[in-house]
Amino acid sequence: MAKKNTTVAADNKxxxxxxxxxxxxxxxxxxxETTTLARTNKELYxxxxxxxxxxxxxxxxxxxxxxxxxxxxxxxxxxxxVQSNSPALTVFVRxxxxxxxxxxxxxTRTLIAAAQAKIDPNKLADYIESNNGVEEIKRKANKKExxxxxxxxxxxxxxEVEEQLAVMQPITSVNLPNTxxxxxxxxxxxxxxxxxxxxxxxxxxxxxxxxxKGMHSTAIKEMAKQLVDKQTEFETTQKKAADKSAxxxxxxxxxxxxxxxxxxxxxxxx
Numbered sequence: 432m433a434k435k436n437t438t439v440a441a442d443n444k445x446x447x448x449x450x451x452x453x454x455x456x457x458x459x460x461x462x463x464e465t466t467t468l469a470r471t472n473k474e475l476y477x478x479x480x481x482x483x484x485x486x487x488x489x490x491x492x493x494x495x496x497x498x499x500x501x502x503x504x505x506x507x508x509x510x511x512x513v514q515s516n517s518p519a520l521t522v523f524v525r526x527x528x529x530x531x532x533x534x535x536x537x538x539t540r541t542l543i544a545a546a547q548a549k550i551d552p553n554k555l556a557d558y559i560e561s562n563n564g565v566e567e568i569k570r571k572a573n574k575k576e577x578x579x580x581x582x583x584x585x586x587x588x589x590x591e592v593e594e595q596l597a598v599m600q601p602i603t604s605v606n607l608p609n610t611x612x613x614x615x616x617x618x619x620x621x622x623x624x625x626x627x628x629x630x631x632x633x634x635x636x637x638x639x640x641x642x643x644k645g646m647h648s649t650a651i652k653e654m655a656k657q658l659v660d661k662q663t664e665f666e667t668t669q670k671k672a673a674d675k676s677a678x679x680x681x682x683x684x685x686x687x688x689x690x691x692x693x694x695x696x697x698x699x700x701x
Contacts (some may be wrong), residue, residue: 436645441495442492442493442494442497443494443497445489445492445493445494445497445498446497446498446500446554447501447502449485449488449489449492449494449498450498450501450502450505450526452485452501453482453485453523453526453527456478456481456482456485456527457526457527457528457529459478459481460478460527460528460529461529462657463475463478464521472559472560472564475565476482476555476556476559476560477556478527478528478550479538479541479542479555479556479559480529480553480555480650481552481556482524482542483542483545483546483552484537485523485527486519486520486523486542486687486690486691487552487687488685489523490685490687490690491687493616493685495519495655495685495690495698496698496699499519499522499695499698499699500699501644502522502523502526503522503695505526506522506525506526506547507603509529511525511529513525513695514695515694515699516554516694516695518539518543518691518692518693518694518695519690519693519694519695519697520539520542520543520546520691520700521536521539521695522695524538524539524542535567536569537565537569538565539558539612540568540569540572540641541565541568541569542555542574542691543572543691544568544571544572545558545688546687546688546691546692547558547581547688547691549687549688550583581659584659584662584663585622585652585655585656588655588656588658588659588662589651589652589655591655591658592655592658593651593653596619596620602694605635607623607635607637607638610637610638611640612638612639612640612641612642613640613641613642614641614642615641615643615644615649616643616644616645617644617647618642618643618646618647619647620642620647620650621638621639621642622638622639622642622646622650623635623636623637623638623639624636624638624639629633634689660669
């Protein structure tokens with residue numbers, strides 16, 4: 432019990448130090464906004480880099496929960512309400528910048544994108560500049576991660592279906608009389624019109640006389656979608672099993688990439 436209390440005390444000390452650094456950054460931000468004649472992007476990116484480093488340090492020091500608690504208490508005194516489903520990074524951004532939700536959202540999305548790309552805090556300014564600024568990064572980030580992952584999976588599935596078809600052995604061969612087929616635009620396969628019988632069998636009627644690349648691509652894409660659905664079903668089953676076996680100490684192995692997309696509620700419950 433004494434050891435546990437010592438660990439908690441150490442975490443609280445680290446959290447207090449990080450909040451102290453955040454206070455210094457907040458003063459720096461105020462100077463930037465009120466007294467700097469030329470409010471250059473370079474200065475803004477510099478402050479964002481330090482906020483990003485703070486979050487990184489809080490994760491590395493395993494005091495992210497304690498830090499969030501202290502920051503939320505200060506924000507509450509400022510009449511700033513933090514939603515439990517907000518990204519944890521938002522708390523750091525709002526604490527330092529004391530900004531409205533729109534600006535906080537823009538900055539948070541930028542830092543989340545950097546964390547997901549595993550950008551070092553020292554390289555954050557270069558990362559933002561090379562991506563044409565905070566607004567452009569936010570625009571790209573607004574494309575949901577789920578959508579991006581689906582597109583990547585579909586692209587991989589299309590390649591897999593193409594490879595399977597190239598070596599697949601035919602189920603049967605049929606001769607359709609009075610039939611000629613033209614493959615155009617680089618299409619590889621002919622299409623046969625079939626009627627679905629009541630017993631589930633297919634009644635082959637005739638071949639489509641011309642196959643275009645568009646028809647070919649659409650057919651491959653539909654088969655790829657089916658493959659993705661099966662893969663997703665399998666992954667969902669695997670994830671449920673993994674979630675059940677997650678340990679109570681999962682937060683101790685928390686990575687910056689995972690923490691960056693975690694909500695306040697998720698980190699507090701970890």
